[in-house]
Amino acid sequence: MTSFTLDDLRELLGSIAGVDESTDLSGDIADVPLADLGYDSLAMLELAGHVQRRYGVPIPDEAVERMTTPRSTVEYINAQFATVG
Amino acid sequence: MSASDADVGAVVTGIGVTAPTGIGIQAHWQSVLDGKTGIGRITRFDPESYPVRYAGQVPGFAARERVPGRLIPQTDHWTHLALAAADDALGDAGVDPAGLPEYEMAVVTSSSSGGTEFGQHEMERLYRNGPSWVGAYQSIAWFYAATTGQVSIRHGMRGPCGVICAEQAGGLDALGQARRLARSGYRLVVSGGTDSSLCPYGLAAQLATGRLSTVDDPLRAYLPFDAGASGYLPGEGGAILIVESARHARERGAGEGYGSILGYAAGFDPPPGSGRPPALRRTITAALADARVDADGVDVVFADAAGSPDLDRAESAAIGAVFGRRGVPVTAPKTLTGRLYGGGAPLDVATALLAVRDGVVPHTVGVTEPDPDLDLVLGEPRELPLRRALVLARGHGGFTAALVVGTSHR
Numbered sequence: 001m002t003s004f005t006l007d008d009l010r011e012l013l014g015s016i017a018g019v020d021e022s023t024d025l026s027g028d029i030a031d032v033p034l035a036d037l038g039y040d041s042l043a044m045l046e047l048a049g050h051v052q053r054r055y056g057v058p059i060p061d062e063a064v065e066r067m068t069t070p071r072s073t074v075e076y077i078n079a080q081f082a083t084v085g
Numbered sequence: 086m087s088a089s090d091a092d093v094g095a096v097v098t099g100i101g102v103t104a105p106t107g108i109g110i111q112a113h114w115q116s117v118l119d120g121k122t123g124i125g126r127i128t129r130f131d132p133e134s135y136p137v138r139y140a141g142q143v144p145g146f147a148a149r150e151r152v153p154g155r156l157i158p159q160t161d162h163w164t165h166l167a168l169a170a171a172d173d174a175l176g177d178a179g180v181d182p183a184g185l186p187e188y189e190m191a192v193v194t195s196s197s198s199g200g201t202e203f204g205q206h207e208m209e210r211l212y213r214n215g216p217s218w219v220g221a222y223q224s225i226a227w228f229y230a231a232t233t234g235q236v237s238i239r240h241g242m243r244g245p246c247g248v249i250c251a252e253q254a255g256g257l258d259a260l261g262q263a264r265r266l267a268r269s270g271y272r273l274v275v276s277g278g279t280d281s282s283l284c285p286y287g288l289a290a291q292l293a294t295g296r297l298s299t300v301d302d303p304l305r306a307y308l309p310f311d312a313g314a315s316g317y318l319p320g321e322g323g324a325i326l327i328v329e330s331a332r333h334a335r336e337r338g339a340g341e342g343y344g345s346i347l348g349y350a351a352g353f354d355p356p357p358g359s360g361r362p363p364a365l366r367r368t369i370t371a372a373l374a375d376a377r378v379d380a381d382g383v384d385v386v387f388a389d390a391a392g393s394p395d396l397d398r399a400e401s402a403a404i405g406a407v408f409g410r411r412g413v414p415v416t417a418p419k420t421l422t423g424r425l426y427g428g429g430a431p432l433d434v435a436t437a438l439l440a441v442r443d444g445v446v447p448h449t450v451g452v453t454e455p456d457p458d459l460d461l462v463l464g465e466p467r468e469l470p471l472r473r474a475l476v477l478a479r480g481h482g483g484f485t486a487a488l489v490v491g492t493s494h495r
Contacts, residue, residue, distance in 0.1 A: 016220075018154040038155045045221035052217060 004055070004077040006030060009070055016050050017043040030071040037070075044073075051077055057084050094493055095267035096334045098342030099178025099327030100435045101170035103279060105141030105320050105422040109173060113432075114439050118466050120450040122421045124303045124318055129202070129283040137292065139303040140283055141320025141423035153239070159222040160235055161200025163281040163321070166428075167232040168239065170325035171275055175240070178327040179339065180273065182240040191244035191271050192237045193262045194325075195255030195278035197426035197480070200227040201287035208286070236275055236325075244271050252480025253389065254351070256323070256430030257488045261349035263328040272333040277431030281321035291319055294481050296393055304451055307424075309390035309417050310397050310461055312454035317392035320419075323428015324435040331493075343438040347473065347489040348376025354483035364485040365389075365403040369475065372487035373407070378473060380408045383489065385446050385462075387433045387476045390417035392424075400477065401456050411460040414467060417449045430478040434490055437474035441491050444470050 010025045019025055020038045029037060034044065044067050048059040057080040067073040102109055105123025106116035116123065123141045132138040143166060148157050151169035160168070175182065182190060203226040210218040225231055230248040237246050245266060249258045256278050263276035282291065291297055298316035300306040307318045327342075334342055350371035352364030373379065386408070389400055404415060418436050419425070425432060440446055446467045455461040473491030478484075 016158060018156065018158045020153055020155045042159070042221050042225065049217060049221060 004074055004081065006070055006074055009074055012047060012050055013039060013043070016046050031069050033069055034067070034073070055081070057081055093268050094331035095264035095328050095346045096331050096342045097326050097344060097346065097438055097490070098329050098334050098339045099174040099176070099180065100343065100438070101173030101177060101325045102432065102435060103143050103146060103166040103170045104322040104324065104425070104428070104432050105143055108143065108146060108169070110177065110435070110439065117418050117421065117436060117447045118445070120421070120448060122304065122450065124320070124421065124423055126303070127283055130285055132288070135288055136299045137288065137297045137318070138301070139306055139318050141318065141322070141421070141425070142283065143322045156235060156239070159226060160231060161203035161226050161281070163196070163198065163200060163279055164226070164232045164235055166281060166322050167194065167279040167325060168235060170279060170323070171236045171240070174275070174325040174327045178342070180327065182242060185272060187241045187243045189244055189272040190240070190242035190274070191266050192233045192242050192246045192275045193249070193259045193266070194233045194236070194276060195249045195251070195259040195427035195431070196229040196232060197250060197252045197255060197280050198282035198287055199229045200231060201282045201290070202284040203227060205284045205286040232279065240275070242275065251484040251486070252482065253424060253426055253429050254478040254480035254484035254486040255427050256434070257349065257476060257478045257486035258351055260326065260328065260346060260431065260434060260488055261351065261486070264346040264349060267328050267330040270330070272330055274328045275325060276328050277324045277326040279323035279428040280426040282426070283319070283321055288319070296391070296481065298392065307392050307420050308451050309388065309392040309420065310401065310456040310459055311452040314392050314394050314397055318423040320423030320425045322422070322432070323425050324431040326431060326435060341493060344441055344491050345493045347378070347491060347493065348372045348374070349488050350375055350486070352485040354485060363399050363403070364483070365400060365477065365479065366406050368485045368487045369403060369407050369477070372475065372489050376473070376489040378489065380412070383408070383413060383473050383475045384469070384471045385437070385440065385474045386413050386415045387437050387474060388415050388417045389477045389479045390419055391479060396479070397456065401459050405458050410458050413460065414446050414462050415459045416446055416462040418447045420449055420451045430476060430486070433476045433478070434488060437476050437490055441471040441474055444468055446471070
């Protein structure tokens, strides 16, 4: 089964939504609120679109509300992988 | 001018330029005085199959060096140009917005095209791949107010913010609104504007007016007030200006900065065929009245310089009616940049303030057979004491504006 890691998330966030100069995505960010890292709901919609296109898993818009930290985002995406097998 | 007048005035204390003539005040002003053109073959896309292949493009602009990383993918090139210019303008003014009350600072910019290049990219994804490929940032990047919003967020400016879309006239309207805010108690307004629409979709929209020049020579295509006038070339970029209340600027030791916004007026042309005259003459008269100066109080006119014979004749007639035949030096440095739409008039105002500062009128490059009714400054810059400059701008469809800048001392 495909799995989605924190490093996958770091790479995707950096490439699609950019990184603020004051933010270090390589650090221990798993439980830092995404808003504190500079990623708002629009950034998460952008992320959801990329994950859907790259991996072919559905990410409904409402899911963005559950993706509040990198950890919860990775967990949610992996749960979606499981549903499609 | 009395002390109370000085207290309600609006002054320009900082300028940031991202224009075909260069990035930064120094580069821009030197290019203008040297008559160095920023117009060349379009490189942002392959223009070969288009009837217009030349434009003014900002040289050497790298968004990753000038725009915060988070903002690059969510904003259009036009906003990148403005964010960089806003940083430079605030630095030039010596202002740290973090140290000022957020509700006493505002942002009012002009925009004519919005984020067309960004939008074109997303539209291509739509028709090639489908709706789910359109990025979420399209929702905010195309929007005319995107530049104002991003500057407001970046610098924590939560006073009255807005965008004015009046094609080339919009830049003066934005500065007029900035002045109104500064006079009504707001400390500081980030104003001016940029535009950039050099993509196939953006150029096609501009071609629809029929006003662009198809002359296949970058140095002969845009010749306002010339017997060979054939339309204009487009350009990208503009200028961001920091407008402060005169009282606030004085209190923090910035004095009158580059000068005051002394007068402003806007007008709108009557419909074609009405037989009534265009709005420019009465708009000039109204701006002078607002500045409380007569024609003798204006030392130079920065013309709109549309580059089409009919529009040039109308502007020449309006200037002549107010100032008399060859009654005032007239110039159009925009032949070096092309017309920058929302960014054009702010760049003209910046250039006018630098001209007043240095006592020199930059020349109009390229024109060799000028309208004999105008004292068009040609060949080389003309040194003369300058107190005030009148900047004119007209936008496609009838927008008309006039702004008087310079020293408030009589």
